[in-house]
Amino acid sequence: MVALTIVYFAWVRERIGLDEEQVARPEMGATVADLMAALAARGGGYAEALGDATRLRAALDQRFVALDTVIGDARELALFPPVTGG
């Protein structure tokens, strides 16, 4: 199965130092929170950006989702802080 694209925004993007990256698709049944924990375990900017899940929001294929949502066959995961538009 194709890799998963992750896109980062705002201070999540700045701390990780990447706009976007491809990762190996997580095992079946893995949730957004599971993947976030795995990424945070890389340490450094990842830990800084993703260590505290309560400060983060996510979208799967451009739809907002709760962090306990299963990633399934989504193509794009976005991780970011709560939005501040308007």
Next chain:
Amino acid sequence: MVALTIVYFAWVRERIGLDEEQVARPEMGATVADLMAALAARGGGYAEALGDATRLRAALDQRFVALDTVIGDARELALFPPVTGG
């Protein structure tokens, strides 16, 4: 004491056929409703315009007042239907 000016608006004005008129100042303690009843007793357009007090509103010296307000030494009484601006 000087006469009282009455000004009429909308269909009250049309039925009476006058924009404005001067009347003898009513006796002390008379209310707007009392004067309206006295005017309606003239019959014709006055009766048509002022016969049903529930359909009317009033202002004394350019301030909205309830119909049971005493006219006192006000200089100008306005009689009109409920407003429909905006």
Next chain:
Amino acid sequence: MKRVAVQAGDFEVAAELAALEALGGGGVASFTGVVRGGGGLVALELEHYPAMTQAQVDRICDEAMTRWPLLGLSVIHRFGRLEPGARIVFVGTASRHRTAALESCAFLIDWLKSEAPFWKKEHFANGATGWVDARVEDEVKAKGWG
């Protein structure tokens, strides 16, 4: 900034909004009322009580400024003969808080409907005319502001 105008002529909404935006408040809300056509309506005639109107609209504006933290407001109400599509009334408010701007705008238009001395007469294509009746719900809405 408080701008109140009661006038026969049209006005430029853009100019009013620009003045409100320039107050640096962050949020500008507006409401514009336009003569609605249909049913053979050819014109709306707005009568008002000149000696009272400006002062009364002014009073309504002062009331809004005591209720909400506004940086400015602009209210324009036209009178005379207005054809379908013509603007009748404009309310614009500026505040640091969007809720204050939007709520005070709603308050002002509700109050203008029930507390400003204007009366509307409809003129139809067949020559018929009729005074618009006040709507009970408008009075209820205005009273709802307490």
Next chain:
Amino acid sequence: MKRVAVQAGDFEVAAELAALEALGGGGVASFTGVVRGGGGLVALELEHYPAMTQAQVDRICDEAMTRWPLLGLSVIHRFGRLEPGARIVFVGTASRHRTAALESCAFLIDWLKSEAPFWKKEHFANGATGWVDARVEDEVKAKGWG
């Protein structure tokens, strides 16, 4: 009429309002958000999620159109670097009913604040920068629409 634009450039509020007035609805409400200065702020930088933004704002507009009897609406949201006084966002709604126009306008701006993928970064005169924190009250307000 539904007009949704996500753009870097400025826009003409007057043109948006004129299009809404021309729908013949009777009432046009609008809200314009402007970058607030002060505190040494030199610019606000708006980041967004291009693949998602337009579709998401579109969805919010569709939601407003199912909730209120609107004749039309126009939503414009800018991104990029904006200086104090610059417009950030515009929401305009037209309806036969003034309450529908005003309420849907408030709904749209509340939802844009909590449901559109934009993030604001402040740039100050001393070189400091900081991401604006989401305000709990904004999320509460958006949820208040049910």
